[in-house]
Amino acid sequence: MRQLAFASTGPVCLPHRPAFPGGQGGAVRFQRLTAKSGASHTVAEKLQRVIPNSLQRVECLNRMDAPNKGVHTVREQGEDRMAPRQAPTIRQRRFGAELRRLREAAGLSAPRAAELLGTDRTTISNVEAGRFGISEQRLRRLASIYECDDPELVDALAAMTGGRKAGWWDEYRGKVPPDFLDVAEVEFHACSLRTLQTAHIPGIFQTGEHARALFDLFIPALPRLEVELRIAQRLSRHIVITRERPATYGGLIHEAALRMQVGGRQPARAQLEHLLKESERDNVTLRVIPFSSGGFPMAGDSILYASADSPHLDTVQVDSPTGAVFFDSPTQLSNFRRRLDAVEQVALNAQKSRDAILEIIRNV
Known part of the structure; x- marks a missing residue:
């Protein structure tokens, strides 16, 4: 924990954010602090005065999608991405396994695929293990990078992307x-x-x-x-x-x-x-x-x-x-x-x- 001092509320503890593939921190939920005077302020408002503008551009969410049964998502550059799954389902593992086969058939290593997609190797590994989901847009970009010429397969994989609906x-x-x-x-x-x-x-x-x-x-x-x-x-x-x-x-x-x-x-x-x-x-x-x-x-x-x-x-x-x-x-x-x-x-x-x-x- 690090502390920042504010005149009206005293020390405020900032939680360390876990590393997230792609270089961003994990979702952070800012809780309200109440001053002795009775005025209510959010930590987020106070941090805007001290955090550099470069960090303020990162949009962190801790949003719960009801159909996803507690899966937290992080929005990055207009795209919803699922946080790591503790226990991927058979369908999620199947999706990742097929992406791995497409990558290997294209003769690409995980680091090279990550470079071409504009992400990092950990993200590719987690997607292929079923721990991360990706959007349909990214799926189709990967299919293009892997030179997959089977539109039926790509469409079937696209139908498996996005937030998982509860069965x-x-x-x-x-x-x-x-x-x-x-x-x-x-x-x-x-x-x-x-x-x-x-x-x-x-x-x-x-x-x-x-x-x-x-x-x-x-x-x-x-x-x-x-x-x-x-x-x-x-x-x-x-x-x-x-x-x-x-x-x-x-x-x-x-x-x-x-x-x-x-x-x-x-x-x-x-x-x-x-x-x-x-x-x-x-x-x-x-x-x-x-x-x-x-x-x-x-x-x-x-x-x-x-x-x-x-x-x-x-x-x-x-x-x-x-x-x-x-x-x-x-x-x-x-x-x-x-x-x-x-x-x-x-x-x-x-x-x-x-x-x-x-x-x-x-x-x-």
């Missing part, structure tokens, strides 16, 4: 595991979804009773409140199928998952009847992998392939014992598409799959 899943932040929220965000922003399930009913189509039976199997047991929160969050994911512009859904489900009576006969029957009804939607195609198909790629895995407006921004999520794992490199995406295509070759068509589900219902 329905943010209501559950801090209440359910973070990867639950990441999966919901990936699904919500996808234009189409492909899944492979060999042991479970797809989460988007699970009934509340089925989901509760699954969560009750956890060891050690989950607190009852957390179970109910997880169920509510899982049921809410169904919105991607029913919204005004729904995602198209292609699901591959092994016969083993259909025959497993999770929660008992009645819950299992209700789950299959719900699944059968969902398969009749125009944007939903469910295909059963019968026992008779034998082996197939990714047997035993649980896969989600989320397609974006640009194929470069597709994302794959795979379940693991420790949580969701995400893949987004071009080679990985290509391999997952090929594997899913191969599994489709051994699956029943849509009508035969519905017949198979109906037959299993009769025998439950």
Whole structure:
């Protein structure tokens, strides 16, 4: 702390401002001081008399955007820039990863890219890590610097810039595991979804009773409140199928998952009847992998392939014992598409799959 003396109020402590990429200090909030005489003055008014004009040109804000759930922003040269994020979401990390690929494809180092953009290396690194957001204007400048000739990709990236709007899943932040929220965000922003399930009913189509039976199997047991929160969050994911512009859904489900009576006969029957009804939607195609198909790629895995407006921004999520794992490199995406295509070759068509589900219902 440094002190400046003012006649009417005595010493005033000035907080040190943390360094901010780009050379500016962090946002500073000036609080009012009340003199003994009862007159009220702001520190900002007093500082204008002692701070050089060169420093007064820096506009510092500490503005809260309601949709951003507490994200502070700093305005610089007519542009809003997000302050460092403590925990970037999967979509924010995905945005940064694609910018890094574009920079590397252009053969530019981070310092050189920063120089051409008129900023510093730290800013480029933080943007690529998802810790900073950038405006659409800067995104398009970067795309030009990186000589990206894919307008579809640039437009898709531009749609991811600016302040982040809160999604329905943010209501559950801090209440359910973070990867639950990441999966919901990936699904919500996808234009189409492909899944492979060999042991479970797809989460988007699970009934509340089925989901509760699954969560009750956890060891050690989950607190009852957390179970109910997880169920509510899982049921809410169904919105991607029913919204005004729904995602198209292609699901591959092994016969083993259909025959497993999770929660008992009645819950299992209700789950299959719900699944059968969902398969009749125009944007939903469910295909059963019968026992008779034998082996197939990714047997035993649980896969989600989320397609974006640009194929470069597709994302794959795979379940693991420790949580969701995400893949987004071009080679990985290509391999997952090929594997899913191969599994489709051994699956029943849509009508035969519905017949198979109906037959299993009769025998439950």
